[in-house]
Amino acid sequence: MTAPTSAASRDEYVLTLSCPDKPGIVHAVSSYLFMTGCNIEDSQQFCAHDTGRFFMRVHFSAVEPTTAEKLRASFAAIGDSFRMDWELHSTEHPMRVVLMVSKFGHCLNDLLFRTRIGALPVEIAAVVSNHTDFAELAASYDVPFHHIPVTPGTKAEAEAELLRLVKDTGAELVVLARYMQVISDDLCRELAGRIINIHHSFLPSFKGAKPYHQAHARGVKLIGATAHYVTAELDEGPIIEQEVERVGHALSPGQLVAVGRDVECQALARAVKWHSERRVLLNGHRTVIFS
Numbered sequence: 001m002t003a004p005t006s007a008a009s010r011d012e013y014v015l016t017l018s019c020p021d022k023p024g025i026v027h028a029v030s031s032y033l034f035m036t037g038c039n040i041e042d043s044q045q046f047c048a049h050d051t052g053r054f055f056m057r058v059h060f061s062a063v064e065p066t067t068a069e070k071l072r073a074s075f076a077a078i079g080d081s082f083r084m085d086w087e088l089h090s091t092e093h094p095m096r097v098v099l100m101v102s103k104f105g106h107c108l109n110d111l112l113f114r115t116r117i118g119a120l121p122v123e124i125a126a127v128v129s130n131h132t133d134f135a136e137l138a139a140s141y142d143v144p145f146h147h148i149p150v151t152p153g154t155k156a157e158a159e160a161e162l163l164r165l166v167k168d169t170g171a172e173l174v175v176l177a178r179y180m181q182v183i184s185d186d187l188c189r190e191l192a193g194r195i196i197n198i199h200h201s202f203l204p205s206f207k208g209a210k211p212y213h214q215a216h217a218r219g220v221k222l223i224g225a226t227a228h229y230v231t232a233e234l235d236e237g238p239i240i241e242q243e244v245e246r247v248g249h250a251l252s253p254g255q256l257v258a259v260g261r262d263v264e265c266q267a268l269a270r271a272v273k274w275h276s277e278r279r280v281l282l283n284g285h286r287t288v289i290f291s
């Protein structure tokens with residue numbers, strides 16, 4: 001399923017970069033774009049003084065038609081001279097995404113609907129689940145559904161099948177929309193920076209299982225959700241977005257779960273939108289968000 005596209009995004013690109021900070025980085029990038037016949041639509045930058053790294057995102061249009069490949073070739077020397085980690089992508093096609101779910105479908109349903117109405121600039125290539133509960137929901141959005149059961153003894157084959165699907169669909173992003181299986185270290189490495197999870201607590205509080213019951217037992221007055229990149233360390237990946245909601249003493253754990261559904265959907269949708277628009281840059285174990 002594809003988000004409705006806007007005619008204007010034909011010859012527009014996004015450059016993201018990070019590099020050791022020094023004078024002249026913005027000058028070099030903007031001069032390159034000017035000399036290449038490009039026009040800056042939006043530019044954001046940030047210097048992280050604690051890590052000494054500079055971060056930049058530039059959205060630009062090409063006055064004379066060109067391609068991402070040609071632009072990458074002509075920018076490479078500048079990237080090398082500043083020791084940049086950089087990416088340059090056309091905005092013509094929405095990012096292809098695989099959504100994963102287990103037994104709770106509220107985030108899946110929310111992402112499918114937001115994509116259908118054009119509020120999320122992605123193309124959902126497939127829905128994957130270790131259960132069959134949401135096969136009909138995926139079909140109602142004309143999205144292929146893949147049932148990949150997981151048991152302790154079949155996790156390796158299940159993950160191999162998932163990786164084949166990611167490669168076959170050309171998906172750039174995997175979203176764990178309440179997918180309740182721990183991803184192996186190998187798959188985390190293979191898809192580093194390309195898996196986003198929604199954890200149903202305001203991390204670092206209440207890691208692991210049953211966070212709403214943990215929150216109830218602690219007597220919190222705010223509950224939250226955290227969208228983060230998935231790493232081998234459970235619930236420890238770089239945080240992209242968080243959301244909270246005020247709760248009262250009278251709410252049961254089950255009622256906290258109900259309040260949490262909307263909070264999870266909001267945090268995850270914003271994280272997926274920002275990632276798909278290439279607004280999230282990694283700064284070590286943290287993120288820089290050019291929203």
Ligand SMILES: Nc1nc2c(c(=O)[nH]1)N[C@@H](CN(C=O)c1ccc(C(=O)N[C@@H](CCC(=O)O)C(=O)O)cc1)CN2
Nearest residue numbers: 179180181182183197198199230231232233234235236
């Ligand atoms: N490598 C990672 N994998 C996953 C992460 C992560 O941060 N790193 N987040 C989880 C989601 N999650 C919490 O947000 C979570 C999901 C599942 C479990 C868990 O212990 N699962 C059990 C099986 C449970 C079941 O079968 O229902 C397990 O895998 O043995 C903990 C945290 C997604 N994956």
